[in-house]
Amino acid sequence: MEWIKLVGMVLVSVVLIAVLKQYNPVYAILAALACCTILFVSAMGQFVPLVEYVSQLAQRISTTDILPVLKAVGIVLLAQIARDVCKDAGQNALAGQVELAARVLVMVAALPLFQQLLELISGLLV
Amino acid sequence: MEIDLVFKIAAIGIIVAVLNQLLIRSGREEQAMMTTLAGLIVVLTMIVGEISQLFQLIKQLFQL
Numbered sequence: 001m002e003w004i005k006l007v008g009m010v011l012v013s014v015v016l017i018a019v020l021k022q023y024n025p026v027y028a029i030l031a032a033l034a035c036c037t038i039l040f041v042s043a044m045g046q047f048v049p050l051v052e053y054v055s056q057l058a059q060r061i062s063t064t065d066i067l068p069v070l071k072a073v074g075i076v077l078l079a080q081i082a083r084d085v086c087k088d089a090g091q092n093a094l095a096g097q098v099e100l101a102a103r104v105l106v107m108v109a110a111l112p113l114f115q116q117l118l119e120l121i122s123g124l125l126v
Numbered sequence: 127m128e129i130d131l132v133f134k135i136a137a138i139g140i141i142v143a144v145l146n147q148l149l150i151r152s153g154r155e156e157q158a159m160m161t162t163l164a165g166l167i168v169v170l171t172m173i174v175g176e177i178s179q180l181f182q183l184i185k186q187l188f189q190l
Contacts, residue, residue: 009129009132012129012132013129013132016132016133016136017136019136019140020135020136020139020140023139023140023143023144024139024140024142024143024162026139026166027135027136027138027139027142027165027166027169028139030135030139030169030170030173031132031135031136031139033173033177034131034132034135034172034173034176035129035132037173037176037177037179037180038128038129038131038132038176040180041179041180041183044183044184044187047187048187051187067189070188070189071188071189071190073188074184074187074188074189074190075188075190077184078181078184
């Protein structure tokens with residue numbers, strides 16, 4: 001039932017944004033941003049149990065913590081919102097920059113995993 | 127954090143647009159620009175509150 005409410009909300013706000021775009025394009029962008037925020041927060045509501053379950057599974061398989069993976073997911077999700085809102089507003093250059101920044105940050109967040117990988121490989125090769 | 131936020135923004139946008147036209151037609155371009163700015167500031171303050179809530183949630187969820 002929650003999902004149908006969300007879809008209904010999206011459809012209504014799409015129509016509203018279309019009306020706003022005709023009279024006041026600036027408010028259309030803001031309304032789209034507000035709707036994205038509401039949807040993201042409600043989607044994240046179901047995210048916590050998912051993360052706990054995945055971390056339990058990960059602990060069973062290997063000792064590595066999934067914190068870097070979680071950080072990467074967070075960075076990517078936020079960057080995606082920013083990129084899409086920039087594209088809607090017509091700022092493709094800004095969208096590209098947000099994407100670039102997100103890639104760099106994800107690489108930084110994933111560094112510990114690279115180290116573990118290198119140690120694993122060097123252990124195998126010896 | 128429900129859809130009424132989107133409704134509020136849409137309502138403000140349309141009212142400001144109508145006021146804008148009204149003021150322009152009656153020859154007061156400056157006031158028209160002022161009302162548009164005022165409406166924009168009101169909507170921005172509402173949105174900034176929601177965005178800060180979103181960032182708090184992301185930081186807490188993903189331990190960023």
